[in-house]
Amino acid sequence: MKSVIPHAKRLIVKIGSSLLTDNGKGLDHAAIARWAAQIAQLRSLGKEIILVSSGAIAEGMLRLGFDKRPADIHKLQACAAVGQMGLIQIYESSFRAYHIHTAQVLLTHADLSDRERYLNARSTLLELLHMGVIPIINENDTVVTDEIQFGDNDTLGALVANLVEAHALIILTDQEGLFNADPRKNPEAELIRYARAGDPELEKMAGGAGSEIGRGGMLTKVLAAKRAARSGAHTVIAWGKLENVLVRLAAGEMIGSQLEAPSGHLQAKKQWMIDHLQTAGKVFLDTGAVQKVLKDGKSLLPIGVTEIRGDFRRGEVIACFDESGREIARGLSNYSSSDAQRILRHNSSEIADILGYHGAPELIHRDNLVLL
Incomplete structure (x- = not known):
């Protein structure tokens, strides 16, 4: 050696x-x-x-x-x-x-x-x-x-x-x-x-x-x-x-x-996200969302989120957890925590009616998501 x-x-x-x-x-x-x-x-x-x-x-x-x-x-x-x-x-x-x-x-x-x-x-x-x-x-x-x-x-x-x-x-x-x-x-x-x-x-x-x-x-x-x-x-x-x-x-x-x-x-952006010792917020995913994120490489949609914790702004790094409390991913949120609270468990097609504006269909796009 x-x-x-x-x-x-x-x-x-x-x-x-x-x-x-x-x-x-x-x-x-x-x-x-x-x-x-x-x-x-x-x-x-x-x-x-x-x-x-x-x-x-x-x-x-x-x-x-x-x-x-x-x-x-x-x-x-x-x-x-x-x-x-x-x-x-x-x-x-x-x-x-x-x-x-x-x-x-x-x-x-x-x-x-x-x-x-x-x-x-x-x-x-x-x-x-x-x-x-x-x-x-x-x-x-x-x-x-x-x-x-x-x-x-x-x-x-x-x-x-x-x-x-x-x-x-x-x-x-x-x-x-x-x-x-x-x-x-x-x-x-x-x-x-x-x-x-x-x-x-x-x-x-x-x-x-x-x-x-x-x-x-x-x-x-x-x-x-x-x-x-x-x-x-x-x-x-x-x-x-x-x-x-x-x-x-x-x-x-x-x-x-x-x-x-x-x-x-x-890649550099994903390395920056994973280097955060403290994230701006936390989201908890149901079993189906965990499967799509970890196995299928999909974006995180609001319908797959069961709980949101913390006060974060659009563009900040948030941590994603499965139902057991294990952190599985991190990513850049397309929504603030207040807006994310309003659209969780809803289909992406409902976002505009709920928030009053047309936002991204994903809470975190797969290009801004890094798996742990």
Whole structure:
């Protein structure tokens, strides 16, 4: 088995908090300098690199005098705001030694949920890569609340991989890779060298949360690989403290766990829809509608919808569920939630009489529908 990294031109490299900090003592300047040196070597091989970096909260904790991670969300936000300054300062000075420019990009999942902002973010990142700049991405922890609690930069790395159609996502962590059991509890646990991203068995094997500094466990990495695979990106989960791990991966060495993507990938608009972590609303389908959507590849008609939840506008992404509550698809609604409520369980021929205008016959057209 060979590493997929040598043939991957555009890479997303995600580095976890434990690899950037000195056991809770703030950022490890020497470690960040080593990462910059390795990334500079990858750049010399013609690779485009986007860096997704944790570490802001850990640095902020040090600067503000916290000896353990605060539980209060506003204190976490304050740590993130203060620590982000130090994080970017160190990256900038480290890459300057190799005459490489860097750019700070702070994102939230809301930025990637809005189609216009999604396209703007994509255009900016691609232009930065074209100019030879290394974007350094972090979640905008000062304005979000739910993501800080889960240490979600693994998912952010996958979202960025989809955003710029990267060839591979490298997740560097404090574990050697994915094991078939928790190696901290089971000495017989075996490292999984190769698997298909999205294999349900991988999620069963993944453990719980990580260290006290970061909150991302192995499960978030497995789910990130599954998400990245939808746009055709392979994922490698590797031990970040292995000497020259990035350079060795680029040279073809099999390190850690390689989770390969299927050969195909979703078209850009459908990938954008599936990347929504939160949808604007929910619709529940009867058995007949589920059959037509999943098996026959048909559009979703109002007559097949039994229930509508949420407040959404025309053109927003909504989730489709079967009668058991399983999400089966997502799509762009042709109607607002208020209008959809009025036409559900009705034939398309009745829409004009009910609403007083001629709208689309479908609640979601099949061209705007993606199956899960």
